[in-house]
Amino acid sequence: MEKLLVDKVYGESIKVKVKDIIIGGKEKVIISGPCAIESYESLLSIAKELKKIGVHILRGGAYKPRTSPYSFQGLEEEGLKIISQVGKEVDLPVITEIMDTRDVEKAGNYTDIIQIGSRNMYNYSLLKEVGKTKIPILLKRGMSATLEEWLYAAEYIMAEGNQNVILCERGIRTFETYTRNTLDLNLVAAIKEKYRLPIIVDPSHGTGLRELVPKMSISAICAGADGLEIESHINPEKAISDARQTISIPQLVKIMEDVKKFTMYF
Ligand code: PEP
Ligand code: MN
Numbered sequence: 001m002e003k004l005l006v007d008k009v010y011g012e013s014i015k016v017k018v019k020d021i022i023i024g025g026k027e028k029v030i031i032s033g034p035c036a037i038e039s040y041e042s043l044l045s046i047a048k049e050l051k052k053i054g055v056h057i058l059r060g061g062a063y064k065p066r067t068s069p070y071s072f073q074g075l076e077e078e079g080l081k082i083i084s085q086v087g088k089e090v091d092l093p094v095i096t097e098i099m100d101t102r103d104v105e106k107a108g109n110y111t112d113i114i115q116i117g118s119r120n121m122y123n124y125s126l127l128k129e130v131g132k133t134k135i136p137i138l139l140k141r142g143m144s145a146t147l148e149e150w151l152y153a154a155e156y157i158m159a160e161g162n163q164n165v166i167l168c169e170r171g172i173r174t175f176e177t178y179t180r181n182t183l184d185l186n187l188v189a190a191i192k193e194k195y196r197l198p199i200i201v202d203p204s205h206g207t208g209l210r211e212l213v214p215k216m217s218i219s220a221i222c223a224g225a226d227g228l229e230i231e232s233h234i235n236p237e238k239a240i241s242d243a244r245q246t247i248s249i250p251q252l253v254k255i256m257e258d259v260k261k262f263t264m265y266f
Helices: 040-053 077-090 101-107 124-131 147-159 185-194 203-207 210-223 249-263
Strands: 016-018 021-023 029-033 057-059 094-097 113-116 137-140 165-169 199-201 227-231
Touching: 021 029, 029 040, 029 249, 040 077, 040 249, 057 077, 077 094, 077 101, 101 124, 113 124, 124 147, 137 147, 147 165, 147 185, 165 185, 185 199, 185 210, 199 210, 203 210, 203 227, 210 227, 210 249, 227 249
Parallel strands: 029 057, 029 227, 057 094, 094 113, 113 137, 137 165, 165 199, 199 227
Antiparallel strands: 016 021
């Protein structure tokens, strides 16, 4: 590999600032919320709880990359408006996924962080487009991407001038089918060794099973993750999307307490 902007030899580790939150600093950053934005009322009630327990950033999908075209596709622009409004009301920065280059400019009016999903990690037009903005980008690992491919995807964004890139390990496809994906914590440790970008871990998509989320959250912190993105809901079983991997607010409270304990060691 040639010399890359992502490489530590290039300079200091990158810290991404989102309002008054620093991703890649001492404090582990917790991003949480439902997989999909379901309605204004539902997101507001979840967000109020998340704010109360000290979550740093609110997540919620407006454009959902669903495997089946017949599944709920998200509230789209209406969803962007909802998450922006709710974020303001509860005073939390927000993150949401953008899938189309045509939506990048518009997203800047609604979200503090743009998420590039696993399915779009190889969408080079989209990577270049978000690279032209200054908006922080959370770049999820493609479900079969190697470290090199993932880093090059980050490089596409950075080469356009946007250095505010956060990596997100969300599990990869392996022969194992018990879990939805195999959470590759090896790369979390490897990235902290050699590369400048902050990395957060998504144990929700990484496992697909809510009962595994607490242990994999702590494992991620021990591997060196700068934070976690966890799907949560007031009524997890009733979540429209990804219910099986969504945890309740009390479950999230417990994880956040444990994260604090383990952060003292890592
Ligand atoms: C998500 O975070 O809602 C999502 C769709 O994740 P991924 O792109 O990792 O599948
Ligand atoms: Mn999801």
